[in-house]
Amino acid sequence: MRPVMANSGFSAHHAAMAANLTRRHILGLAALQSAAALGLTRIGLTPAAAASSADHVPAVVVGSGYGAAVAALRLGEAGIRTLVIEMGRLWDAPGGDGRVYCPMTSPDGRSMWFKKRTEAPLSTLLWLDVINRDIAPYPGVLDRVRYPGMSVYVGRGVGGGSLVNGGIAVTPPRAYFEEVLPGVDAQTMYGTYFPLANRMLGTSTVPSAWFESTEWYAYARVARSQAQRAGLKTVFVPNVYDFDYMQREAAGTATKSALGQEVIYGNNFGKRSLDKTYLAAALGTGNVTLHTLSRARAIRQDADGSYVLTVDRIDYTGHVTATDEISCRSLFLGAGSLGTSELLVRARETGALPRLNAEVGRGWGGNGNVMLGRANHVWNPTGSRQSTIPVMAIDAWSDRNPVFAEIAPLPAGLETWVSLYLAITKNPERATFTYDAARDTTVLNWTRGQSAPSVAAAKALFDRMNLANVTIYRYDLFGDTRAFADDFCYHPLGGCVLGRATDTYGRATGYERLYVTDGSLIPGSIGVNPFVTITALAERTMARVLAEDDVGR
Numbered sequence: 001m002r003p004v005m006a007n008s009g010f011s012a013h014h015a016a017m018a019a020n021l022t023r024r025h026i027l028g029l030a031a032l033q034s035a036a037a038l039g040l041t042r043i044g045l046t047p048a049a050a051a052s053s054a055d056h057v058p059a060v061v062v063g064s065g066y067g068a069a070v071a072a073l074r075l076g077e078a079g080i081r082t083l084v085i086e087m088g089r090l091w092d093a094p095g096g097d098g099r100v101y102c103p104m105t106s107p108d109g110r111s112m113w114f115k116k117r118t119e120a121p122l123s124t125l126l127w128l129d130v131i132n133r134d135i136a137p138y139p140g141v142l143d144r145v146r147y148p149g150m151s152v153y154v155g156r157g158v159g160g161g162s163l164v165n166g167g168i169a170v171t172p173p174r175a176y177f178e179e180v181l182p183g184v185d186a187q188t189m190y191g192t193y194f195p196l197a198n199r200m201l202g203t204s205t206v207p208s209a210w211f212e213s214t215e216w217y218a219y220a221r222v223a224r225s226q227a228q229r230a231g232l233k234t235v236f237v238p239n240v241y242d243f244d245y246m247q248r249e250a251a252g253t254a255t256k257s258a259l260g261q262e263v264i265y266g267n268n269f270g271k272r273s274l275d276k277t278y279l280a281a282a283l284g285t286g287n288v289t290l291h292t293l294s295r296a297r298a299i300r301q302d303a304d305g306s307y308v309l310t311v312d313r314i315d316y317t318g319h320v321t322a323t324d325e326i327s328c329r330s331l332f333l334g335a336g337s338l339g340t341s342e343l344l345v346r347a348r349e350t351g352a353l354p355r356l357n358a359e360v361g362r363g364w365g366g367n368g369n370v371m372l373g374r375a376n377h378v379w380n381p382t383g384s385r386q387s388t389i390p391v392m393a394i395d396a397w398s399d400r401n402p403v404f405a406e407i408a409p410l411p412a413g414l415e416t417w418v419s420l421y422l423a424i425t426k427n428p429e430r431a432t433f434t435y436d437a438a439r440d441t442t443v444l445n446w447t448r449g450q451s452a453p454s455v456a457a458a459k460a461l462f463d464r465m466n467l468a469n470v471t472i473y474r475y476d477l478f479g480d481t482r483a484f485a486d487d488f489c490y491h492p493l494g495g496c497v498l499g500r501a502t503d504t505y506g507r508a509t510g511y512e513r514l515y516v517t518d519g520s521l522i523p524g525s526i527g528v529n530p531f532v533t534i535t536a537l538a539e540r541t542m543a544r545v546l547a548e549d550d551v552g553r
């Protein structure tokens with residue numbers, strides 16, 4: 001039985017976004033919509049397939065972020081029956097208030113993953129605790145995973161980080177890509193897989209005439225002119241947000257999302273998150289089934305070579321309602337840098353997969369992330385109306401202190417005179433995930449001191465900017481008096497580095513048909529926002545694996 005679009009809340013907006021998609025893709029979108037409307041946690045093109053026993057499947061994909069979504073689509077297209085296991089929920093049906101996601105300015109339980117209070121990156125304004133709110137614990141869409149020296153923000157739900165991120169879709173400079181991943185053929189990446197990833201993700205650039213004239217990007221234009229005064233180069237950065245939709249938001253003919261202060265807790269409209277792109281297409285193949293609120297806890301291998309996953313099914317309170325054992329011939333790990341590293345470190349340390357090498361768990365970095373704000377003069381307002389979707393960056397990657405700084409919004413709804421930045425720096429420090437047997441968990445041993453090179457690089461650049469513009473830092477934004485927030489990151493990378501913990505295609509060393517497809521493959525730094533690189537590498541892996549390996553049965 002095919003899901004019926006008319007009954008599934010399949011909106012005009014989605015129909016418009018789907019206009020140039022294939023029929024399969026549209027069927028997949030409709031399946032996600034109808035499953036969400038019915039509150040299903042088992043989703044497939046046909047309800048029968050989705051509900052059928054999944055004790056043994058040819059392929060399992062853990063997670064549903066970028067690396068996982070690529071794996072699911074390419075496996076499904078190859079005719080291989082595939083089960084995707086995602087610990088978060090499906091975000092495609094409106095709650096009681098008519099919205100899928102809660103507003104960023106008045107968050108509720110939907111905002112964060114089982115927290116009693118929101119933990120927004122920017123926590124205060126004028127030192128006032130006006131940003132975070134008490135909330136009811138719920139499987140919300142954004143998680144802040146706290147390790148002793150570093151907090152890591154990640155997305156939870158069908159689509160992983162694509163649900164919460166700013167959509168910035170940057171292809172890294174080729175020279176730096178070659179430096180970071182020398183074992184990967186850059187010619188093929190730049191000729192084939194980066195273009196493919198960008199096409200599939202729906203990347204585009206803000207129309208420049210509109211950017212120059214709209215009040216919604218005044219904050220970016222102010223930051224640009226100040227960068228120019230300091231002799232720094234700015235560049236437009238592509239995004240997966242639908243800029244036609246954004247212009248309709250500005251014209252008042254479409255419901256506001258980017259222009260309605262929505263981002264880190266999800267965008268109700270406009271953003272081409274993975275559930276609208278790769279994952280919809282994957283479900284549309286008819287070979288892919290998705291289980292939500294299902295957390296893979298352990299992996300072992302049976303005598304016949306198949307992998308067995310222990311999967312906890314959780315409810316909306318976080319309680320484990322059932323534990324399944326799912327066996328598969330081929331296992332694709334796309335649980336993100338934290339998730340995949342944890343699963344494999346645990347498997348090695350408990351003796352379940354003893355041949356995983358010592359590189360598993362190593363090589364982690366936060367892409368040198370540092371957040372900071374500058375205080376502008378009163379005659380340089382950044383605007384009470386700000387698009388949440390960043391479209392411009394300061395590109396000083398070729399400087400002695402390399403920095404690529406995204407010009408970020410501060411959509412407070414009132415004038416703050418703040419220019420906010422997420423700086424990506426070239427920090428050589430790396431950390432390791434270690435196994436804590438008593439708690440059956442992994443700990444990331446990043447220390448606060450390891451963030452010092454990131455802060456030094458950001459400070460060198462922004463001191464220059466302050467000098468040229470006679471401005472100062474903002475010290476009121478991060479809960480204390482710090483100018484630089486170096487204790488959290490948005491870009492966790494590494495833990496199962498390509499060519500070290502795996503071969504150069506993501507095949508885990510020591511095992512057959514065990515693959516890593518996500519951000520854990522990238523060794524701690526990529527110099528730009530990472531999801532295009534993660535997607536392109538996953539496309540490269542899947543092309544090779546499907547051509548060479550005996551994946552499905």
Ligand code: FAE
Binds near residue numbers: 067085162335519
């Ligand atoms: P990811 O997208 O994190 O997906 C992993 C999935 O696996 C998640 O859905 C998890 O819930 C799930 N999972 C984890 N453990 C398990 C388990 N045991 N069992 C079942 N499921 C599990 O992985 N990047 C950009 O390029 N541009 C941006 O503008 C940008 N902005 C960002 C803004 C924010 C607030 C955040 C948090 C991140 C941002 N990023 C951005 C980073 C980007 O989202 C991130 O690099 C990718 O999402 C990582 O993709 P992966 O495939 O590695």
